Amino acid sequence: MVLSVACALGAGTAAAQQSPNAPAELRPTVNLYGLPGLIDMPTAEAQPDGELNATVSTFGGIFRNTLAFQLTPRISGAFRYSAFRDWNSDGFETYYDRSFDLRYQLFFEGRYRPAVAIGLQDFAGTGILAGEYIVATKTVRPGLTVTGGLGWGRLGSYNSIGSLFGSNRPTFDASSTGGQFSFDQWFRGPAAPFGGIEWRPSNRLGFKIEYSSDAYTQEAVNRSVIDRASPWSFGVEYQWNDTTRLGAYSVYGDSIGFLASFALNPARAQNALRLPAPGPLSIRPSRETSPELWTTAWADSETLQEDYAQRLTGLLNAEGQTLLALRVTAFDVELRVENTRYGSAAAAIGRISRILAAVMPQTVETFRIVFVEQGLPVSTVVLRRSDLEALEVRPDAAEVLQPLVGVTAASSADAPPAVRGVYPRFQWGLSPYFRQSFFDPANPFLFEVGVRARASYEFSPGFSLSGSVAQEIYSQLDDARVSGSNLPPVRTQGPLFEQGSDPVLENLTLSYVRSFGNDFYGRATAGYLERMFGGVSAEVLWKPVSSSLGLGVEVNYARQRDFDSVFGFQSYDVITGHASAYYDWGNGFHTQLDVGRYLAGDIGATLTVDREFANGWRIGAFATVTDVSSADFGEGSFDKGIRLTIPLNWAGGQPTRSTAGTVIRPVQRDGGARLDVPGRLYDRVRSGHSKRINDGWARIWR
């Protein structure tokens, strides 16, 4: 009976969109553009929320590298870098192009209704790939889908049925600087139908057939990049593993195409995070059964603080927690710790609490854990020991404990006594590094590998000298071009900083940070701030621990460093700074608005929008508009880019706070360039605030 009841409740309901945890055979496949699609044409399917697809594809003389992201269940975006070999015109042998796509899921698939999507392809570039489409896809039986759509732009260039929304559409101009939204051409000009079928007979194998509405006018008609003998294409695909899908195609009758697509999702860990079991919480004997253990005479000891600091230091170190300061009284304990291991603050809270429960005398009921980030106290977490004891074995322990734990501001003042021997504090690190440069006209991808030595000397809490020296082992970065500029060359001379193979002083700064305890934080930094600039920097941030809003002001005097990145300076200097507003929308989106003066002296604003995941993944985009004209800015018209941060514990299964990340700019120009000051306050402060703690709260028992 129970089975029939439950079947009636839940079985047989098709999911509108695949869950991020859906196996590969249920996720949409991608086309040569790296988006859900057939072979060269799109379908109306949507990837699972948060899906990140990296796709490389080639056919004829065309190469495409696409990074696509399912921003929300309905909205996806893509950035693409394409190469057209044998272009042989407009001054290019090989024509390189950067393009952005955007698509919106109008309808998810229903029992009778097909999925419907509308998309913009290359909506802000030079327009070589520009096209728009509306497309529908229906699953007619498991594993068999049929797609039909209507395309405009290049997707309406073959066998068009007429211009439905006006015929005025500008043609592709290879000499354009691009970067402007092409509102005036979307869905204009001739429209043409396309369609196809995908059949996936097994979990791994798939077949595709497609009728394309793209005439490849620029590539096949005006030039000889590819031969287009037919609108029909055929393909076979193979799901190599949960991440990788491979495809081989007969494209447009006369070309062979290949595709490799790699799918990642923050919700699908590459390796389960494996933490050593923390062991059961030590439970105190009751006051009734063991009254002799509940006296407070121990608190009168003159060596109390030192004794407990000694006992706790080793235990906390074993958990990657550095004990900086400690105050023990008869009824509560406050400790300042730096979490060097756990990406989840809640995991650190849990581990620290277990240690305190094992070490502290019975009468100590309140645990105050102050998290310190690089010398800056960022929050105080307050737990009651009896709550931990009462809840540990409940199945819903995480949910019940959460509202019983307090998170409040922490101040640099009123700090407990520092643990003897901690200050001055010397830390160092030696590690390999990898740097890269994208989209240089002659060398689209350049990189450097080397060894980086870092050291920090903290004289007293928050006051430190730190620096970083890098030695390249192999570098191509000096092969990048130095482009001309109508602005002070604050970034376009970047390749000149890469000449030579001697060690480079990346930064060397003296800094002081302080938490004022009233939701205000301050930072002052002086020295060699980054590879290209040195100077002084001051910042004030207001960010209450439980607030979604943060406000900050930063002012810098910066002077351009010598190209050899040692100690000298050049003559260019500037006063730069921004007023910043940060807001966490609570739905996985975070925005930052910076308004102020940039390195080249231009004035404007940067808007950054990030999709953030509870495990630390972050994928975002930014755009900067200043008073520099498009013509003076040069290629790309304005500064923009995407950025990606991946926590290494997600990939490696080992606890660590380290992340891997990159910023991808289509073009690095001088307009809208911001000084790269080490140790900015917001991310540092936020890591210990309520939102971050709550994001991974369940880890408190793990």
Place this chain on the structure above:
Amino acid sequence: MALIRSAISMVLAAGVLSACGTLGADDPLRLAGSAIGAAISRSEPSQLTATRAGLLESGFDEPLLVASIRKPVEIKAGLLRVAQPQGISFWSGADGSTVKTDQGVLAGTVSVNYDLYSAQTTGTLAALQGDRSTPYPRVYRHLNALNQLDLTRFFCQMSDPVPETIVVFDRQHQTLRFTESCITERPGPTGVATEIENTYWKDPNRLFLWRSDQWMGEKSGYILLERVFE
């Protein structure tokens, strides 16, 4: 200056291409051990080779639980009871991997493959003691890759007992076998409801499980628990 830079260059070049130091250093081998968690991390089979006679001969007679899992590799390990707060037994292996049971019914795991964060046990325990007239809910919690809890809500029904004689570690036990059939109230990622079946071999005279085969989760499958010494 050139001399200084050359010296720095040599020092850095002498550094191995693996991170070291006090800034962000972590030992990747820290999890190495000898029981369940470690065997999974190596993806190698690991077998408990001890026998009852051998254990008794060496004077061992503590409560011992032998756990066997089949995914991703077959592993059998002995677990000792390290604590029993509020009636929940914590059974730990040599590497600290832990199984939690409530009178034998699986309540959670720590560092055992994709962990079972917690499982409700009240309905199951009531059914094992005779209250099998109605289906009961059972909630399993798993920690997902986003560090958040996935709740799987089952409706369960316990079968009537079937007498069965079993052998655990060379010793025969008369038992009553119960089968707990559960199905989710909502479909999973594949669009169909998840069905699981837990089996318990209970002592006929008391609430004590000599053996059980219990579901840990979608990715981890089942764990076979056998009680060697009480």
